Amino acid sequence: CECDFKICAECFGDAVKNAGALCPGCKEPYKATEMEDLVGGGADGGARPTLSLPPPPGGAPASRMERRLSIVRSQKAMTRSQTGDWDHNRWLFETKGTYGYGNAIWPKENDADNGNGGSGGGLGGTDGQPAEFTSKPWRPLTRKLKIPAGILSPYRLLVLIRLAVLGLFLTWRIKHKNEDAMWLWGMSVVCELWFGFSWILDQLPKLCPVNRATDLAVLKDKFETPTPSNPNGRSDLPGLDIYVSTADPEKEPPLTTANTILSILAADYPVEKLSCYVSDDGGALLTFEAMAEAASFANMWVPFCRKHGIEPRNPESYFSLKRDPYKNKVRSDFVKDRRRIKREYDEFKVRINGLPDSIRRRSDAYHAREEIKAMKRQREAALDDAVETVKIAKATWMADGTHWPGTWIQPSAEHTRGDHAGIIQVMLKPPSDDPLYGGDGEEGRPLDFTDIDIRLPMLVYVSREKRPGYDHNKKAGAMNALVRSSAVMSNGPFILNLDCDHYVYNSQAFREGMCFMMDRGGDRIAYVQFPQRFEGIDPSDRYANHNTVFFDVNMRALDGLMGPVYVGTGCLFRRVALYGFDPPRSTEHGGCCSCCFPKKRAWQILMMRR
Ligand SMILES: O=c1ccn([C@@H]2O[C@H](COP(=O)(O)OP(=O)(O)O[C@H]3O[C@H](CO)[C@@H](O)[C@H](O)[C@H]3O)[C@@H](O)[C@H]2O)c(=O)[nH]1
Ligand SMILES: [Mn+2]
Structure with missing residues (x-):
């Protein structure tokens, strides 16, 4: 299965015999190709049982889709923090109605009350479902949401302009030597080059920040709904x-x-x-x-x-x-x-x-x-x-x-x-x-x-x-x-750490973290980190204690690149990732690789199962 959940060959064989068997890892039906490969490549070769797998649940009716997506409602009432103060974080980002997906930031009151989440979910508007959601044959637990071009393009343009200005300035500086104070001139050139370089390092990751959304309803559907093998609907979450x-x-x-x-x-x-x-x-x-x-x-x-x-x-x-x-x-x-x-x-x-x-x-x-x-x-x-x-x-x-x-x-x-x-x-x-x-x-x-x-x-x-x-x-x-x-x-199998002075603000947060870990391809994720929010900071936040730029710009931006750095707390780890194994292969992010080389991939999976 694409989630790479390892099961022994016999169990998989059993699963193949039962039509419609689900992968115990991501709760998705096994794909027919994997099974054929397994049976075809098996020791006795020959006999291929005909499999009747259920059709992929891609074409779910629209009403079900709608239920799975909660919609961002009025933004005005939400710009006050819980202490009643003006909340800069939220004002800054939520005015666009596109910010704050899938994070632990102040859950919407209505969601908190009816208890069944979707707290991170939501679309910028009421119009339809995102392409990421409908294009997949399975129902994803998480989605990557691009930052709207309207916000990102001006920022990129600004970076470009600054880059050009920086370049012009440095050329001017190098061309205009100060003969009277060569040492001073040399030192300032070195320093300016260094600052310019570190500025570029700081800007590059910000060119492609990402937002992520989780879908708690799908998590519930997959792991906590009664099935023939689990008639009581006892939770299957790790x-x-x-x-x-x-x-x-x-x-x-x-x-x-x-x-x-x-x-x-x-x-x-x-x-x-x-x-x-x-x-x-x-x-x-x-x-x-x-x-x-x-x-x-x-x-x-x-x-x-x-x-x-x-x-x-x-x-x-x-x-x-x-x-x-x-x-x-x-x-x-x-x-x-x-x-x-x-x-x-x-x-x-x-x-x-x-x-x-x-x-x-x-x-x-x-x-x-x-x-x-x-x-x-x-x-x-x-x-x-x-x-x-x-x-x-x-x-x-x-x-x-x-x-x-x-x-x-x-x-x-x-x-x-x-x-x-x-x-x-x-x-x-x-x-x-x-x-x-x-x-x-x-x-x-x-x-x-x-x-x-x-x-x-x-x-x-x-x-x-x-x-x-x-x-x-x-x-x-x-x-x-x-x-x-x-x-x-x-x-x-999962670990979350907190300092004694940090607490869980959103009671659904663990589930949201788990959405990432249990999603297809989630086995490649070592940790999922929650942003930190602070209480008791002076209303004008004159010392920038909210650390908004760090948690909401830099870390998101790094997420778009290869993943944020670990900040020491509020982090959900996969236990085996802490046990010092080699990191998983860096290629193959699904997408193009898996459709270009289906054969190779199937073999890899097969080898690992053995
Ligand atoms: O010998 C020690 C010292 C500290 N702590 C705990 O470590 C946490 C963080 O220590 P603290 O002194 O509060 O550091 P802060 O600067 O407030 O913490 C930030 O920075 C640390 C790294 O610099 C991270 O580990 C923290 O998670 C992060 O919140 C606290 O829960 C402490 O109880 C221990 O368990 N044992
Ligand atoms: Mn502390």
Whole structure:
């Protein structure tokens, strides 16, 4: 199959026998040519079974097509950010109605509420489907959308004019030597040449930026719709491991980390396929207990988000939204539920903020007890000797009355930041495979979660071992430790990493990322990166903290070339890509190659299957 999903020869043989078999990778029917090649090239040659494959689903009726595309509606209301401030990013790009496809940027309110995505989808206008969409015999999960020539051509022209001016200037500079100050002249020529060269390097990728759109409805169709082999319509999406790194509970408040975790646990992705790993490089009990609190609050927060389609699913941001929370909410008990959750969240905050104190008090109490014990023991052991003052290290104690293996508040040997044991603790155990519905609001349960799945994804706390004399490589080291530890626990084929101060703004984002990975030819993609958006920046953004040029111009432009650079966070990886294999072949992007050399390609596939 074109997606190169590897299956063993026998399974493929079976698939060939069953007419209409789908490739388990991209859920597309196998193409007849591949099968003929396989059978023809097989050891026994000869007998070719006649195959009756279903016709390619290219000519789907227009009404279905329309349903799959959501249409960008009024742009005016969207130019205000969630804090109510003027949003330059969006104004700059969305006024054309063509910007922002398939990215995690502020999901449209209507989509967020009806929950079934298409959030990235949409066409610049209402006119028909894009050519990329209709020309393919299969239904693509993603589309590449060209930037309209009206926007790009003037920009290219400007680049050309500047290039010409630059050329003229440099010739003038070189031709007009300054005899009085040759050194100065030489140096400025070298510098100007260098600046010119680096400017060209900077401009070239920008000549062909791309936008991408995902189609969440197709993803749902392919992976989550009941089929004969999957009558319950259980999700077939791949496992996803989310890594959150935190290093220091003083600089990175545990409340922020807890909010990040909550936004991940509440994301719209099959619960049994999602696992969340927190890496704590500080090895702090404070972070550990904050995560435990978050896990317990999630029992309420996550079903609440599912029930009412909350966006964003980070409680701190949600409760500080300036817009009307009751808009587009249909369920009559929303007001009551929201009020209740708000109160619970406030109590949760108080608990988290009280943790440092409670840990200290607890440790003091245990320490006093230990000291008395030690004193007694000493008195019994050496009645006559001169009694020395007992001195024991002041440990940090866990709630169950044992020493915390990580960093202690008062550092002592083997309990400092750079020297402590490894800790791994499952905070939420892996959920059952089938949905577990909550009960009504009675029996002590605060909210009515009838028909709402109340399962939570797995949550694991990891603090890697650290010893003096080793280079722990900061965040990269933490990521490595998580790659290894998650490999023996959930081993999700995809990995997404986030810093503790970043959260998932759009609950559909994981699905959107997966569209790229599961699309035909997606096996050649090592990672998909989300742009970063920032909150709490001053309204006029005088220091350009939104970093718009970087995320929305440079990175998109590089995407049109060979792919953007990795920026360190918010990145969805294919796990095997991190395992150090050779990159996949660089030729063959489908298109012309595959139609010119069908034979060769079929053979290649065949070889790999063997
Ligand atoms: O020993 C360490 C040090 C840092 N971190 C984590 O690494 C992340 C990023 O560190 P930070 O100091 O916040 O760097 P920033 O400059 O804010 O981060 C940006 O730049 C980094 C690289 O320069 C990227 O790794 C980050 O993803 C990117 O957000 C945070 O989650 C930290 O908790 C660790 O896990 N262990
Ligand atoms: Mn940071």
